Amino acid sequence: xLKKPELMPGTLDMLILKTLTRAPLHGYGIALxxxxxxxxxxxxxxxxxxxxxxxxLLQGWLKAEWKKTETNRRARFYTLTAAGRRxxxxxxxxxxxxxxxxxxxxxxA
Amino acid sequence: xxxxxxxxxxxxxxxHREQFSSGLEEEMAFHHEQREKELRAEGMSAESAHYAAxxxxxxxLQLKEQSREIVGxxxxxxxxxxxxxxxQLRKNPGFTCTAISMLALGMCASVAxxxxxxxxxxxxxPYTNPNRLVGVTESxxxxxxxxxxxxxxxxxxxxxxxxxxxxxxxxxxxxxxxPAGAQTAPGARVSDGFFRTLGIAPMLGRDFYAGEDLPSxxxxxxxxxxxxxxxxxxxPDVIGQSVVLSGVSYTIIxxxxxxxxxxxxxxxxxxxxxxxxxxxxxxxxxxPFDGIARVKDGVSVETALADxxxxxxxxxxxxxDSNRGQGASVVxxxxxxxxxxxxxxxxxxxxxxxLLLIACVNVTSLLLVRSExxxxxxxxxxxxGASSARLVxxxxxxxxxxxxxxxxxxxxxAAWVMQLLTRLIPAKMMSGMPYLQGLGLxxxxxxxxxxxxxxAAILFSFTPAWRLSVLQLRESLTExxxxxxxxxxxxxxxxxxxxxxxxxxxxxxxxxxxxxxxYNLLHIxxxxxxxxxxxxxxxxxxxxxxxxxxxxxxxxxxxxxxxNLPGVKSVGLxxxxxxxxxxxxxxxxxxxxxxxHGEHNEVxxxxxxxxxxxxxxxxxxxxRYFTDAEDASKPNxxxxxxxxxRQYFPDEDPIGKKIGDDNLSPASIREVIGVVDDIRxxxxxxxxxxxxxxxxxxxxxxxxxIVVRTSQAEESTLVMLDAxxxxxxxxxxxxxxxxxxxxxxxxxxxxxxxxxxWLVGGxxxxxxxxxxxxxxxxxxxxxxxxxxxxxxxxxxxxxxxAVYQLVLKEAAWLTAVGIGIGLLCSVAAATLMRxxxxxxxxxxxxxxxxxxxxxAIAALMASYIPASRAASVDPVEALRAE
Numbered sequence: 001x002l003k004k005p006e007l008m009p010g011t012l013d014m015l016i017l018k019t020l021t022r023a024p025l026h027g028y029g030i031a032l033x034x035x036x037x038x039x040x041x042x043x044x045x046x047x048x049x050x051x052x053x054x055x056x057l058l059q060g061w062l063k064a065e066w067k068k069t070e071t072n073r074r075a076r077f078y079t080l081t082a083a084g085r086r087x088x089x090x091x092x093x094x095x096x097x098x099x100x101x102x103x104x105x106x107x108x109a
Numbered sequence: 110x111x112x113x114x115x116x117x118x119x120x121x122x123x124x125h126r127e128q129f130s131s132g133l134e135e136e137m138a139f140h141h142e143q144r145e146k147e148l149r150a151e152g153m154s155a156e157s158a159h160y161a162a163x164x165x166x167x168x169x170l171q172l173k174e175q176s177r178e179i180v181g182x183x184x185x186x187x188x189x190x191x192x193x194x195x196x197q198l199r200k201n202p203g204f205t206c207t208a209i210s211m212l213a214l215g216m217c218a219s220v221a222x223x224x225x226x227x228x229x230x231x232x233x234x235p236y237t238n239p240n241r242l243v244g245v246t247e248s249x250x251x252x253x254x255x256x257x258x259x260x261x262x263x264x265x266x267x268x269x270x271x272x273x274x275x276x277x278x279x280x281x282x283x284x285x286x287x288p289a290g291a292q293t294a295p296g297a298r299v300s301d302g303f304f305r306t307l308g309i310a311p312m313l314g315r316d317f318y319a320g321e322d323l324p325s326x327x328x329x330x331x332x333x334x335x336x337x338x339x340x341x342x343x344x345p346d347v348i349g350q351s352v353v354l355s356g357v358s359y360t361i362i363x364x365x366x367x368x369x370x371x372x373x374x375x376x377x378x379x380x381x382x383x384x385x386x387x388x389x390x391x392x393x394x395x396x397p398f399d400g401i402a403r404v405k406d407g408v409s410v411e412t413a414l415a416d417x418x419x420x421x422x423x424x425x426x427x428x429x430d431s432n433r434g435q436g437a438s439v440v441x442x443x444x445x446x447x448x449x450x451x452x453x454x455x456x457x458x459x460x461x462x463x464l465l466l467i468a469c470v471n472v473t474s475l476l477l478v479r480s481e482x483x484x485x486x487x488x489x490x491x492x493x494g495a496s497s498a499r500l501v502x503x504x505x506x507x508x509x510x511x512x513x514x515x516x517x518x519x520x521x522x523a524a525w526v527m528q529l530l531t532r533l534i535p536a537k538m539m540s541g542m543p544y545l546q547g548l549g550l551x552x553x554x555x556x557x558x559x560x561x562x563x564x565a566a567i568l569f570s571f572t573p574a575w576r577l578s579v580l581q582l583r584e585s586l587t588e589x590x591x592x593x594x595x596x597x598x599x600x601x602x603x604x605x606x607x608x609x610x611x612x613x614x615x616x617x618x619x620x621x622x623x624x625x626x627x628y629n630l631l632h633i634x635x636x637x638x639x640x641x642x643x644x645x646x647x648x649x650x651x652x653x654x655x656x657x658x659x660x661x662x663x664x665x666x667x668x669x670x671x672x673n674l675p676g677v678k679s680v681g682l683x684x685x686x687x688x689x690x691x692x693x694x695x696x697x698x699x700x701x702x703x704x705x706h707g708e709h710n711e712v713x714x715x716x717x718x719x720x721x722x723x724x725x726x727x728x729x730x731x732x733r734y735f736t737d738a739e740d741a742s743k744p745n746x747x748x749x750x751x752x753x754x755r756q757y758f759p760d761e762d763p764i765g766k767k768i769g770d771d772n773l774s775p776a777s778i779r780e781v782i783g784v785v786d787d788i789r790x791x792x793x794x795x796x797x798x799x800x801x802x803x804x805x806x807x808x809x810x811x812x813x814x815i816v817v818r819t820s821q822a823e824e825s826t827l828v829m830l831d832a833x834x835x836x837x838x839x840x841x842x843x844x845x846x847x848x849x850x851x852x853x854x855x856x857x858x859x860x861x862x863x864x865x866x867w868l869v870g871g872x873x874x875x876x877x878x879x880x881x882x883x884x885x886x887x888x889x890x891x892x893x894x895x896x897x898x899x900x901x902x903x904x905x906x907x908x909x910x911a912v913y914q915l916v917l918k919e920a921a922w923l924t925a926v927g928i929g930i931g932l933l934c935s936v937a938a939a940t941l942m943r944x945x946x947x948x949x950x951x952x953x954x955x956x957x958x959x960x961x962x963x964x965a966i967a968a969l970m971a972s973y974i975p976a977s978r979a980a981s982v983d984p985v986e987a988l989r990a991e
Contacts, residue, residue: 028139047168057118076135076136
C-alpha cells in the first residue's frame with residue numbers, strides 16, 4: 001500500500017477553517033469533509049484535529065457549541081467567527097504566494 | 110487585546126477543567142463511534158472496526174495531553190517540572206541530603222544571628238519617635254560618658270536651645286519589708302518629665318506632674334507592671350495607696366504598661382522622683398545622674414552636642430572649682446542602650462554570612478558536578494525535542510526545590526536556635542537587654558530569610574543553566590568530549606574551592622583571635638585570687654544603722670558572725686563596691702604640700718574593713734594594712750593602689766604622705782599607710798584606675814558588700830550567708846549572692862567575649878568541615894574524570910607514587926592559594942574587629958600560623974583519600990571502562 005502524502009505542517013489549521021466556511025461541523029464532520037474534498041488524498045491523523053481545534057478556539061477564530069446531530073446525539077459543533085474568516089483569508093493568500101514561488105523554483109529546475 | 114482574550118479563555122477553562130476534559134473526551138468518543146459505525150457499514154466486523162477506528166485516531170492520551178497543554182497555563186508544565194525535580198532529588202539521596210543540610214545550616218546560622226541583630230540594632234526602641242532621643246551626660250577625659258550633677262542638669266535644662274525636654278534618672282534601690290522578710294527592690298528616681306520625654310503613658314493612674322520632683326512635693330511613686338503584678342497582686346485599686354520604701358512612705362500614683370522597658374535600669378520596679386535634698390544632690394561636683402533628652406525637630410545630634418558643650422564651657426567659667434574639665438556628651442539613646450553589643454553582633458553576623466557563603470559555594474559546586482554527570486540525560490532530552498528554555502526551567506525548578514527545602518529547614522532550626530541562644534544568656538545580662546525579649550521569627554527576619562533564599566535560588570538555578578549553555582556549544586552525545594568539559598569544570602570548581610578555603614581561613618583566624626582574647630581576659634591579673642570567694646551585699650535600714658556607731662557595730666558583728674561559720678577563713682567588707690563591680694564612685698583628691706591649680710585627680714574611692722585585702726589575697730607592696738581598731742577616734746589613714754602610687758608618687762615613697770579632698774578640708778586629710786596591688790575594680794577588659802581605700806570603721810555605711818574567703822567550696826558557704834545575716838537582724842536585706850568566679854564568668858565583658866568566641870568558633874568549625882568536603886569533592890571528581898588518563902599512565906609504567914604526587918600536587922596547589930588569599934583576608938577582617946580583641950593583635954602570628962597548618966593538614970587529609978583511590982586504579986579496568 002502506498003503511503004499517503006503527509007499534510008504539510010501548518011496547513012491543518014487552514015484546512016479546518018476552510019471546511020467550516022460553508023457550515024458548522026463537529027470534529028468528525030471536519031475530518032470527513034477534508035477527506036472527501038481532497039478525494040481521499042489528504043487524511044489527517046484524525047486525532048490531531050482536536051488539539052488543533054483547541055488552538056483555533058483559543059485564538060478566537062472558531063466558536064463551539066454543543067448541539068444535537070441528525071441521529072440525536074450530542075456533539076460539539078464548530079462555527080467560523082469573523083476573525084476566523086479574516087485569518088483564513090491571510091493564510092490562503094500566504095499559501096498561494098508560497099505555492100507559486102515553489103512552483104517557479106520547481107519549473108526552473 | 111488578543112492576548113487578554115486568550116488569557117481569560119484559558120482562565121475559564123482552568124476554572125472548569127473537569128468540564129473541559131469531559132467535553133474533549135466526549136467529542137473524541139463521538140468521533141470513534143461515528144468512524145466505527147462507518148467502517149461497519151463498509152462491512153468490517155465489529156471488533157476490527159473498533160480497533161481500526163482507534164488506530165486511525167492516533168494516540169488519544171497524547172492528543173488529550175496536547176490539547177490540555179494548548180489551553181493550559183505555563184504553571185502546569187511547571188508542576189510537571191516540579192514533579193520531575195522531586196523525582197531527581199529522591200533518586201539521589203546523598204546529593205539531596207548534603208545540599209539541603211548545608212543550605213539549612215547556612216540559613217540557620219545567618220537567620221538566627223540576624224534575628225538578634227534585628228532585635229538589638231534594627232528594631233526601634235519602644236518609645237515615641239525614638240530616633241529623636243539622646244543620652245546626655247557630662248564628660249571628662251577619663252570617662253567619656255560620665256554622669257551629671259543635679260545643679261548642672263538644672264542649668265543645662267534652662268540654658269539649652271536644642272532639647273524639647275531634658276530629664277535625668279538615677280538607679281536606686283529600696284529596702285522593702287515583705288512577708289518573706291526584708292528585701293531590696295531595684296528602683297530609680299527620675300525628674301518629673303522622664304516618662305513624657307520617652308513618650309510612655311501609665312497604664313493606670315497618672316504620670317508625675319511638673320514640679321513633683323521638687324523637695325517640697327509629696328513623695329509619690331510609679332510601679333512597673335511587674336512590680337504591680339508581683340508585689341501588689343495586680344489589684345486595680347492600688348492608685349492612691351501608699352507603699353513604704355526604705356522607711357519612707359510613698360503614694361502610688363500610676364502603673365506603667367507591660368511594654369515599658371528601660372534597658373539601662375531594666376530591673377527597676379519603683380520609679381520615684383528626684384527630690385533633691387541629699388548632700389550629693391546639692392553639690393555641683395557630685396555626679397549621680399544620667400540624662401535623657403528629646404532633641405527638637407530639625408536639630409541634629411551634632412548640633413545638640415555643640416550647644417550642650419557651649420553651656421558646659423560657660424558653667425566651667427562660672428564654677429571653676431566644681432566644673433573644671435567637665436565637658437558634655439550627647440549620643441543617640443540607641444547607642445547608650447546597645448552600643449556595647451553592636452560590634453559583637455556585627456562580627457557574628459559577618460561570621461554567619463561567611464558560613465552561608467561557604468554553604469552556597471559548596472552547594473553550587475555540588476550542582477555543577479551533578480550537571481556534569483547529567484550531561485547525557487540533558488543531551489538525550491534535547492535531542493528528543495526539549496527546548497533549551499525548557500531545560501533551563503527544569504534546572505531552575507530543581508534549584509528552587511532545593512532552596513525551598515533547605516530554607517524551610519533552616520528557618521525552622523533558626524527559630525529553635527534563637528530560643529536556645531537566648532536561654533544561654535545569663536538572667537542578669539538578659540535583664541539589661543529587654544529588646545531581646547520576644548525574639549523570634551519577626552516579619553523582618555522572615556523577609557531577610559526570604560531574601561537569602563531568593564538569592565540562593567537564583568544562584569542554584571543559573572549556575573547549572575549557565576553550565577548548560579556552555580555544554581551546548583559542543584556535541585554532547587558522545588562521551589569523547591569529556592576531557593575538555595572536565596577541564597572547564599576543573600577551572601571553575603577549583604576557583605570555588607579556593608574561595609571556600611579562604612573563607613574558612615578567615616573564620617578560623619577570627620575564632621582563634623576571639624578565643625585568645627577570651628583566654629587573655631580570664632587569665633588577666635585581677636590583683637586578687639578569685640577562687641574560694643563568696644560575696645553578698647546587704648542593705649540595712651537607715652533608721653537603725655544610719656548613725657556612725659551603729660554602722661561600725663553592724664560591720665564588726667557581721668564580720669564576727671560570718672567568720673564563725675564553718676569553713677570560713679576570713680571576711681572583708683567594702684562600701685561602694687566589690688572588685689569587678691565597676692570603676693566609678695570616684696573622689697577628687699589633692700596632696701598636702703603640693704601646688705594645686707584646681708585639677709581634678711579622679712580616683713576610685715572605697716571604704717573597706719581591716720581584713721578586706723587579706724581576704725582577697727591582695728598583695729601588700731609597701732607599708733601595712735588597716736587594723737580593726739582604726740576608727741574615727743584614731744588618725745585618718747588610707748591605702749592606695751599601685752597605679753595611684755605610680756601616677757602621683759612616681760619618684761617618692763608614698764608612705765606617710767597626706768591626701769585630702771579637693772578643698773583639703775581638715776576632716777578629709779588622710780595619711781598613706783600602705784600600697785596594695787592593683788585590684789581590678791572595673792570590668793575585666795577595662796583600664797586600671799588609681800584607687801584609694803580607707804577604713805570602713807572611719808566611714809561606715811548602712812549598705813555595703815561582704816566578701817568571704819572559704820576553705821571549703823565557696824558555694825556551700827554562700828547558702829549560709831543569708832540566714833546568718835538575718836539572724837543578726839531580720840530587717841537587713843541581702844542581695845546578689847554569688848561566688849566571685851561566677852561573677853567573673855557572668856560579667857558582661859567575659860560573657861560577650863565568651864559567646865562571640867564560641868559562636869565564631871562554631872562557625873569556623875563548620876566552615877572548616879564544609880571547605881574540606883568541598884576540596885574532597887573537587888579532587889575526587891577530577892580523579893574520577895581522569896581514571897582513563899591515570900590508567901594509561903600506569904599502563905605505560907608510571908609508578909603509583911607518581912600518581913599520588915599528581916593528585917596531591919593539584920590539591921596542595923589549591924590549598925596553598927586558598928590559604929594565601931585567606932591569610933590576607935584574615936588580617937583585613939581581624940583589623941576590622943580589633944575593637945573586640947583583648948591582649949592580642951589583629952596579625953597575631955601564632956594564630957595565623959596554627960590556622961594555616963590546621964587548614965593545610967585537613968586539606969591534605971581530604972585529598973589523600975581520592976589520591977589513594979587514583980593510585981589503586983587497575984589500568985586494565987580503567988582502559989576497558991570506555
